[in-house]
């Protein structure tokens with residue numbers, strides 16, 4: 001059985017061709033599934049009954065099962081999804097005045113094992129299928145619906161939840177193509193952001209396959225520290241990463257890269273680190289997003305004090321770099337991308353442990 005939910009527009013056209021149908025059927029199916037949130041072939045009333053019956057025998061429309069849906073006092077909403085075999089992944093909705101952002105996961109766990117990341121500490125379970133990646137958006141759209149003006153509440157998507165999107169490129173690209181398609185979600189490339197720890201060849205591949213806005217997790221101004229914090233740096237050191245950022249910008253939908261930087265007390269938060277960052281990124285149009293570290297049990301780091309954070313950001317801003325600071329939101333519902341799911345693996349207990357909440361992306365341009 002083919003799951004139609006995760007088929008890119010071209011793969012969906014191929015599916016209909018296989019049934020002896022014209023390509024415009026793909027546009028119809030995309031509208032039913034993604035624009036109207038339908039998962040029942042019987043509801044596709046602009047298709048002949050015989051075709052609907054044929055589709056039923058060859059295909060399904062399936063999204064990941066929702067395990068939990070929690071609303072925070074500040075409007076942040078967390079969705080927890082079943083990823084099978086006792087695993088769960090999550091998506092977080094962050095409302096703001098001008099936009100509503102959904103942060104989605106791309107893998108259950110992560111192989112890259114960054115020193116400060118709870119997802120990395122959980123180890124790797126598997127890549128999410130395209131239907132599971134876009135299925136988080138499908139489910140969240142169903143839950144959140146439209147605003148009073150008839151616009152969808154979710155206006156932006158960031159692939160910044162659990163996992164490394166560029167380590168699951170094929171499924172991520174299929175999901176992105178659905179997000180961008182006018183018959184489906186119709187999101188502009190600027191409103192969809194992929195966050196990567198810096199898998200250089202996959203950055204080039206994303207640029208070729210489906211360029212969207214790019215955020216790069218930098219976290220250190222030099223190779224020796226970044227080797228420790230973001231181990232993938234040993235394979236793709238900063239000089240290569242910066243060159244890849246420049247290549248990405250050549251035909252990207254945004255004219256800047258967003259550098260994410262988690263501030264770790266006494267580790268990467270010195271004035272000299274900020275100055276070294278300015279030098280490192282001198283030739284790259286960029287913005288910085290400073291992220292307060294969110295501790296988790298056993299984490300070997302502390303969050304930088306508020307004053308240090310402010311000073312660090314100020315040094316960047318004085319150099320003319322647009323710098324935003326992430327706020328923490330949704331702590332009352334453990335609403336942080338990527339860190340709750342690993343704790344619900346033992347679902348027989350039916351409890352969710354206290355937050356190891358990471359800060360939510362709320363300041364992203």
Ligand code: SAH
Pocket residue numbers: 114116117118159160161162163164165195196197216217260261262291292293294295296338358359
């Ligand atoms: N794998 C991708 C996307 C998911 S992680 C990446 O690494 O970019 C999303 C962001 O959260 C990254 O910038 C990551 O470095 C950051 N992050 C991970 N653990 C964190 C923690 N404990 N506190 C704050 N930010 C964290």
Ligand code: SF4
Pocket residue numbers: 110111112113114117118119120121161162163164197217
């Ligand atoms: Fe993976 Fe990103 Fe966490 Fe690093 S920060 S372990 S790449 S999810």
